[in-house]
Amino acid sequence: MASLLPPHLLSGHPHPPLRLRLRLPSPRLTTRPLRRLLPRAAGATLGTSSATDAAMQEFRRWVSSHGADAGAAPGAVAEGLGLVAARDLPRGEVVAEVPKKLWMDADAVAASDLGRAISGGGGAGGELRPWVAVALLLIRESARGADSPWAPYLAILPRETDSTIFWSEEELLEIQGTQLLSTTMGVKEYVQSEFESVEAEIISANKELFPGTVTFDDFLWAFGILRSRVFAELRGDKLALIPFADLVNHSDDITSKESSWEIKGKGLFGRDVVFSLRTPVDVKSGEQYDLEKSNAELALDYGFTEPNSSRDAYTLTLEISESDPFYDDKLDIAELNGMGETAYFDIVLGESLPSQMLPYLRLLCLGGTDAFLLEALFRNAVWDHLELPVSRDNEEAMCRVIRNACKSALGAYQTTVEEDEELLKSGNLQPRLQIAIEIRVGEKKVLQQIDGIFKQREEELDDIEYYQERRLKDIGLVGDNGEIIFWES
Numbered sequence: 001m002a003s004l005l006p007p008h009l010l011s012g013h014p015h016p017p018l019r020l021r022l023r024l025p026s027p028r029l030t031t032r033p034l035r036r037l038l039p040r041a042a043g044a045t046l047g048t049s050s051a052t053d054a055a056m057q058e059f060r061r062w063v064s065s066h067g068a069d070a071g072a073a074p075g076a077v078a079e080g081l082g083l084v085a086a087r088d089l090p091r092g093e094v095v096a097e098v099p100k101k102l103w104m105d106a107d108a109v110a111a112s113d114l115g116r117a118i119s120g121g122g123g124a125g126g127e128l129r130p131w132v133a134v135a136l137l138l139i140r141e142s143a144r145g146a147d148s149p150w151a152p153y154l155a156i157l158p159r160e161t162d163s164t165i166f167w168s169e170e171e172l173l174e175i176q177g178t179q180l181l182s183t184t185m186g187v188k189e190y191v192q193s194e195f196e197s198v199e200a201e202i203i204s205a206n207k208e209l210f211p212g213t214v215t216f217d218d219f220l221w222a223f224g225i226l227r228s229r230v231f232a233e234l235r236g237d238k239l240a241l242i243p244f245a246d247l248v249n250h251s252d253d254i255t256s257k258e259s260s261w262e263i264k265g266k267g268l269f270g271r272d273v274v275f276s277l278r279t280p281v282d283v284k285s286g287e288q289y290d291l292e293k294s295n296a297e298l299a300l301d302y303g304f305t306e307p308n309s310s311r312d313a314y315t316l317t318l319e320i321s322e323s324d325p326f327y328d329d330k331l332d333i334a335e336l337n338g339m340g341e342t343a344y345f346d347i348v349l350g351e352s353l354p355s356q357m358l359p360y361l362r363l364l365c366l367g368g369t370d371a372f373l374l375e376a377l378f379r380n381a382v383w384d385h386l387e388l389p390v391s392r393d394n395e396e397a398m399c400r401v402i403r404n405a406c407k408s409a410l411g412a413y414q415t416t417v418e419e420d421e422e423l424l425k426s427g428n429l430q431p432r433l434q435i436a437i438e439i440r441v442g443e444k445k446v447l448q449q450i451d452g453i454f455k456q457r458e459e460e461l462d463d464i465e466y467y468q469e470r471r472l473k474d475i476g477l478v479g480d481n482g483e484i485i486f487w488e489s
């Protein structure tokens, strides 16, 4: 999905070529100018998180008429719209109870004229990915304007968030060199390709459902809405937009991972399905996000970051090169240990390296006189050996390749950590610029941390105990202080 720059190759013999890929940005940005021709529900203001008073009133009425507003009501808050407690709510209190008929999900698609067109048309329509089907429902219902049963909800949806998928080319320049730019471009390319196929197979074949022109930006809007509002656990076929409950904002005070919602039966014989949301803490704010997300993921999905260093992360992508003379053996060993040809390691600021990273790296770098460890004879024990340093050559190659990769990745940023920190200190930054700076400074710090770990390792190369030494000790030929034990004496 993400576009990758050419791999970093470890050249020279006797070590095999090693491929270490850092996800880096595509050289050219291809953002399209924003253009919206799609009709919108009357009364909607489609600016960032701003709904008109009339639209809000209508939405409140709609929510209330379906009995969804249990303990809270929609209101304007610092993060745009949110759920505002109607009274003091103790922990565990129900704040929203949204009946199934309000959800925008696969069942709603199937019951709509869009669903009939998709299934009637046969072919690819019937195999639509759930998110694509719901995205089309959002666009179709927006096109119906006031006739749509979801009109009051559609009218309060933001036109865009600060997610990087909505950034202009100029704004994206602020994250030049970052992994986030690469991911953002990859996501947009993916959405573009999905759009091209639904445009050809569904949109242009059903002009009566999609009057006017549906643009890529409309489709990207729908994708952005889903990405930022769908509850993480409602994936795949269960994907659903739950109006009203999706007004819950993220609060970094909440550390509970407990799910604060459930889908349950209500009414006579429990036949009416509702989405019930509870407060996870004693306050009015709710929580819906995956707390494990890095700042880059928060920026991509929701358009904000958190000033918390444990959210600064960088993903190292390591890969067994197909041109490695030991490719088959290395792949076999990786697979036997639950890994594959490519491995992704998320490195978090202030945390140690993921435990599998060093063994995997040593495996990639294995060659020359160490290649005997790749023989079938060692297959069951080799991973244990890789957990510890194998040889000076191997350990040195591993440090060199990682440090070169860090150096090259760090060279792609336009600013230094110090410059970014100065900018952050100066304050009063536009939200997107603030996000951009926090992301790029965070990534650089993680890269510097990785480089530092391997620099220190390089300095210790002469003092490390390697495989041969451990082996000699194991079989009693070397004493604990490294002296050779002669049985003749």
Ligand SMILES: C[S@@+](CC[C@H](N)C(=O)[O-])C[C@H]1O[C@@H](n2cnc3c(N)ncnc32)[C@H](O)[C@@H]1O
Residues within 6 Å of the ligand: 049, 079, 080, 081, 082, 156, 157, 158, 161, 162, 228, 229, 246, 247, 248, 249, 250, 251, 252, 301, 302, 303, 304
């Ligand atoms: C599920 S929606 C919540 C409702 C949203 N505030 C609205 O106006 O429609 C998630 C979006 O709310 C905003 N948001 C939520 N929590 C936030 C926070 N802690 N800081 C900044 N923006 C936040 C972001 O735009 C995010 O994409």
